[in-house]
Amino acid sequence: MDSQKVSSQDIILTGDRTTGPLHLGHFVGSLKNRVVLQDVCKQFLLLADAQALTDNMGNYVKVRDNVLQVALDYLAAGIDPAKSTIFIQSLVPELSELSSYYLNLVTVARLERNPTIKDEIKLRGFERDIPAGFLTYPAAQAADITAFKATVVPVGADQIPMIEQTNEIVRRFNNSVNAEILVECRALVPENGARLPGIDGKAKMSKSLGNALALSASPDEIRQAVKMMFTDPNHLRVADPGQVEGNVVFTYLDAFDADQAAVEELKAHYRRGGLGDMVIKRRLEDILQALLAPIRERREQYAKDPAQVMAILKAGTQKARETAGQTLSDVKAAMGINYF
Structure with a gap:
């Protein structure tokens, strides 16, 4: 992510569903960038328990x-509560009220056509037994974003349709x-x-799929995860030429190895055989x-004082309510429904 595309005038809104501790997929996708962005602009970090x-x-x-677990991951990764506002979604009721108004600006057919929602429905096997709250999440996300008048939202490429639908709602409301x-x-x-693939080579890293590596992973867990990683099933002998495309180990080296010139040399060696x-x-x-x-070490230190972490979330939530409350008032x- 290019932080140069963000200015001090920008407001960032981002967050994670509180369905489990964060993993490497979150880190490479956006978390490390949030640490950088908090020094560049005004940033709100949402713990999406209501969405969960x-x-x-x-x-x-x-x-x-998992509200506490995700907060620990944020702090351990370098999020500074003095620079970023970390808050709990369900404790900002203004978001729910905004969402209820936005639902009148979008049709069920439009919600069902949202590619991100369609993919998630398929992944969870809902078919037509879709929880209404899940189907209408694009309106709720629009509320999360617009409540803070966010100008930039860090997301994976798969989430772009959600941003497009948010902007549709914005235009419809402003026109109305x-x-x-x-x-x-x-x-x-x-x-x-792109997303970081799971250690088993599947397209998505997910705790529920059992193919994720948590940010809090122990040395042994890291070692075992790397041993299990998918490479090239046809690379049976060291002397054999190997395939780099689809090789999870090389995908991870592309994401995390600072010496990309060395990685390219390894790829060339692997392709010709002998590696x-x-x-x-x-x-x-x-x-x-x-x-x-x-x-992991910073996380362990924060975990020793959960009350301090919750105090950080309480202060951030109060600040978030003030901002969201002003937008709701506007x-x-x-x-014309500000009756008193």
Whole structure:
């Protein structure tokens, strides 16, 4: 992600569903960039517990506990609460009220056509048994974004349709009140534009799929994850030429190895033969151990004082309510329903 595309005038809104601790897929996709962006612009980080409940009703303890877990990951990765506002989605009721108004600006057919929602429905096997809250999430996300008048939203390429639908809602609302009340935003996509695949080679890294590596992973967990990584099934002997495309180890080296010239040399060697899988796996393990060790250590320190972490979230949530409350007031005034 190119932070040079963001100015001090920009407002950033980003967040994660609180369905589990963050993993390397989150890190390469956006988390490390949030650390950089907090020094460049005004940033709001949303702990999306309300969104998590759209397909986790009944798993209340899981969602609640993961609010703390995701907050620990943010802080451990370098998010500074003095620079970024970290808040809990469900404790900002202004978001729910905005969402209820936005639902009147979008049709069920349009929601069902949203490519991101279609993919997620298929992934979860909902078919027609779709929780209404899940289907209408684009309106809720529009509320999350517009409440803070965010101008930039860091997302993966798969989330671009959500940003497009947010801007549709913004335009429809502004047209309905004949005034520029809400602000359109733009997606800020990581330079590689793609998700980090799971360690098993599947397109998506996910805790639920059992193919994720948590930011809090122990040295042994990192070692075992790298050993299990998919390479080239036809690369049976060291002397055999190997395929780099679709080779998860090389995908991870592209994402995390700072010496890209060396990575390109390894790719060339692997393609012509004479380079074993264990050599590239050892290189990757060393890189991931060095990357995750300080994050894990900071996380352990924060975890010793959960009350301090919750105090950070409480202060951030109060600040978020003030901002969202002003936007809601502007919206209701434009609609003429600020009765008193």
